[in-house]
Amino acid sequence: MINEKDEFLHEYLNNEYWRESYYYNFMAPDDNIFGVCTYGIMPEVMEAHYLISVWIKGKLKFFADHLKIEEFVLNPIADLQMEIKEPLKKILMQYTNTKRKFKLEFTFNGRTPIYKYKGWKFNEILEQEHYEQSGELKGKIQIKDSVYDFIALGQRDHSWGIRDWVRIDNWFWVSAQFKDMAINCWVVKIQDTKRIDGFIATDDQVIPLKEVHVNDQYENGQKVPVSSEIRLVSEDNMEYLLKTRRLYHLVLPQTSKKGYSEIFETISTFNINNRNEIGHGVVEYLKKF
Numbered sequence: 001m002i003n004e005k006d007e008f009l010h011e012y013l014n015n016e017y018w019r020e021s022y023y024y025n026f027m028a029p030d031d032n033i034f035g036v037c038t039y040g041i042m043p044e045v046m047e048a049h050y051l052i053s054v055w056i057k058g059k060l061k062f063f064a065d066h067l068k069i070e071e072f073v074l075n076p077i078a079d080l081q082m083e084i085k086e087p088l089k090k091i092l093m094q095y096t097n098t099k100r101k102f103k104l105e106f107t108f109n110g111r112t113p114i115y116k117y118k119g120w121k122f123n124e125i126l127e128q129e130h131y132e133q134s135g136e137l138k139g140k141i142q143i144k145d146s147v148y149d150f151i152a153l154g155q156r157d158h159s160w161g162i163r164d165w166v167r168i169d170n171w172f173w174v175s176a177q178f179k180d181m182a183i184n185c186w187v188v189k190i191q192d193t194k195r196i197d198g199f200i201a202t203d204d205q206v207i208p209l210k211e212v213h214v215n216d217q218y219e220n221g222q223k224v225p226v227s228s229e230i231r232l233v234s235e236d237n238m239e240y241l242l243k244t245r246r247l248y249h250l251v252l253p254q255t256s257k258k259g260y261s262e263i264f265e266t267i268s269t270f271n272i273n274n275r276n277e278i279g280h281g282v283v284e285y286l287k288k289f
Helices: none
Strands: 018-028 033-042 047-056 059-068 080-086 090-097 102-110 126-143 146-163 170-177 182-190 193-201 206-217 227-234 239-256 259-272 279-288
Touching: 018 102, 018 126, 018 279, 033 146, 033 239, 033 259, 047 126, 047 239, 059 239, 102 146, 126 170, 126 182, 146 170, 146 182, 146 279, 170 239, 170 259, 182 206, 182 227, 182 239, 193 227, 239 279
Parallel strands: none
Antiparallel strands: 018 033, 018 146, 033 047, 047 059, 080 090, 090 102, 102 126, 126 146, 170 182, 170 279, 182 193, 193 206, 206 227, 227 239, 239 259, 259 279
């Protein structure tokens, strides 16, 4: 079970790939603002990295850095600060880039219960604890003299443990936000072994998934699927057909002495069971080359 202490830092293993990671995305289609924020702390090598990507009216603002840190603390990066106002419920995030005259701040309020992933273990490759939550966000972006306020739905996750990106064969992760529900699913393949996880969430309950079947569609030889159809079966035997359509995407290379992989982070639209409502969220692909 996840408790309030799990929002903070954990004891770590002496492994260079051990890291504590925090991730947020936010979808504000009415304001035409979409964003992904993440940072990771790797105490064994005393390094941290972050990624801030925001699309405003179709234009991308992108900030990333990888740097040495002096101590293993919750906020090791001066420009990026997270305050846990109410554990498991309310979190304040703020990023400031003075040189480029950019500032992002938002408050994440959980709208669904926490879901803890099953914690599939792949020795020395992927050994993590991981939990997810859908939320409502209210925020503001300042770019020079322009200010953009937004109200959004989004997802956060927090994980800690070993993750060696370049030894994962492939990875498929979805967070889809609808007004009355959120859908999360994850498929990972490592050394010919496949695992799935995820859930269907409403305001008061989270139902785990027992099946995830993905069919990607490509165009013109592109590496990144333009759309996907995902058939989901929950543990209460409800079936869902989730259709995705890519809006924007980033390519994030991952390199080490052991190999090379790419993460494709895509802002996408979603339709569930052919309902009239259009949802928004993220489809994330990882591929090893």
